[in-house]
Every structure is written in structure tokens, then in C-alpha cells.
Amino acid sequence: xIGSAPAAISSAPASRQSVCLAGLARRMCSVLYExxxxxxxxxxxxxxxxxxxxxxxxxxxxxxxxxxxPARVLSFCALFxxxxxxxxxxxxxxxxxxxxxxxxxxLVDRAGGPLTYKTxxxxxxAAWIGPGLALCTYVLMKPVGLGGVAVVPLALNYLAAFFDxxxxxxxxxxxxxxxxxxxx
Numbered sequence: 001x002i003g004s005a006p007a008a009i010s011s012a013p014a015s016r017q018s019v020c021l022a023g024l025a026r027r028m029c030s031v032l033y034e035x036x037x038x039x040x041x042x043x044x045x046x047x048x049x050x051x052x053x054x055x056x057x058x059x060x061x062x063x064x065x066x067x068x069x070p071a072r073v074l075s076f077c078a079l080f081x082x083x084x085x086x087x088x089x090x091x092x093x094x095x096x097x098x099x100x101x102x103x104x105x106x107l108v109d110r111a112g113g114p115l116t117y118k119t120x121x122x123x124x125x126a127a128w129i130g131p132g133l134a135l136c137t138y139v140l141m142k143p144v145g146l147g148g149v150a151v152v153p154l155a156l157n158y159l160a161a162f163f164d165x166x167x168x169x170x171x172x173x174x175x176x177x178x179x180x181x182x183x184x
Contacts, residue, residue: 019180019181019182020180020181020182021166021167021168021178021179021180021181022103022105022179022180022181023167023181024161024162024167026103026105026181027103027105027161027169027179028158029103030099030100030102030103030105030179031099031158033098033099033102033103034097034099037097037098037099038083038086041082041083041086042079042082042083045078045079045082046075046078046079049074049075049078052071052074053067053071053072053074053075054067054071083124084121084124087120087123087124087127088117088120088121088124091107091115091120091123092114092115092116092117092120093114094106094114100179103181104181104182105179105180105181106179106180107177107178107179107180108177108178108180109176109177109178110176110177110178115177119175119176119177120175122174122175123171123172123174123175123177124171126157126170126171126174126175127157127171129156129157129170129171129174130153130154130155130156130157130158130170131154133153133154133156134150134151134152134153134154135150137149137150137152137153138150156170157169157170157171158170160173
């Protein structure tokens with residue numbers, strides 16, 4: 001069953017109580033909640049960058065225009081960095097994001113301990129595999145009118161859980177992390 005949690009973790013230290021891996025349905029719901037919070041954060045960061053990236057400098061008399069390439073690159077890099085800071089900080093030192101707290105989940109490394117900054121950053125970068133492939137697919141397929149196909153690899157990291165024996169997301173498998181359930 002998709003929502004059921006796999007067996008208890010055996011690699012956790014003996015002093016800790018046995019906890020279960022978070023079920024797939026619980027993790028998917030957490031991802032949706034996380035997407036809402038991340039969207040709010042990115043809107044705020046993008047709004048703060050508006051004076052630097054807007055081609056019209058807030059002149060309402062003109063039609064909307066796409067910013068020049070350097071402004072778009074600056075905006076993407078700033079949004080990428082803001083999301084990295086949010087997630088890496090939230091995943092290290094035993095901290096959790098709001099959706100992880102709401103769904104009573106904790107992110108741990110292979111040994112069952114809190115993540116280091118390196119492991120959290122690897123997990124963040126690995127989470128970009130699906131979106132990165134989607135972006136490449138869009139760039140390659142748009143000229144032939146098939147840009148919509150880019151939606152398929154977008155969710156690759158999460159769809160991989162349906163094929164993984166332990167039902168782990170791709171970025172958790174790569175980073176060696178696990179989401180545990182049952183912790184307050």
C-alpha cells in the first residue's frame with residue numbers, strides 16, 4: 001500500500017527508540033505543502049529583485065516585457081540560492097521545515113543522525129535532477145512544438161519512489177538520507 005510505512009530503521013543507534021520511515025503518501029503531502037511555502041518565499045525574493053531585473057523600471061505606460069538575459073540569469077541564481085539557504089538551513093542541526101513538523105517527520109542521515117551541511121546541500125542539488133531534465137527537455141523540444149513534454153521529467157525525483165525498493169525519493173537515495181515518521 002502506498003501510504004504504509006516500511007519497517008523500522010535498523011541502523012539507528014540503540015539508545016534511540018525504533019522509528020519508521022515516513023510513508024509515501026505522507027511524504028507526497030509534505031512535498032505539496034512544501035511547494036506552497038517555497039512559492040511564497042520565492043515570490044518574496046523575486047519581488048525584492050524587481051527593481052534590478054525590471055526592464056521598464058516600473059513604468060506602467062508600457063506593455064509587459066521579458067527582462068534581458070542577464071537579468072533573468074540573476075533572478076534565477078538568486079532564487080536558486082534563496083531556496084538552497086532555506087532548505088540546507090532547515091535540514092541541518094536537527095531542524096525541520098514547517099511541513100516536516102506538521103507531518104511529524106525528521107530528516108536523518110544513514111546513521112540516523114542530523115544532516116551535515118554537505119549532506120543537506122547534496123540532497124538539495126540532487127532534488128534538481130528532475131527540474132533540470134525538464135528544463136533541458138523544454139529547450140530541446142520547444143522548437144518542434146513539443147515543449148509540453150518537459151512536464152514528464154519534472155517529477156522524476158518523486159516518481160522514482162514508486163520503483164525504489166525502500167520507496168525513497170531519488171534525492172534521498174543519492175544523498176543517503178531518510179525521512180522518519182513519528183517524531184514530534
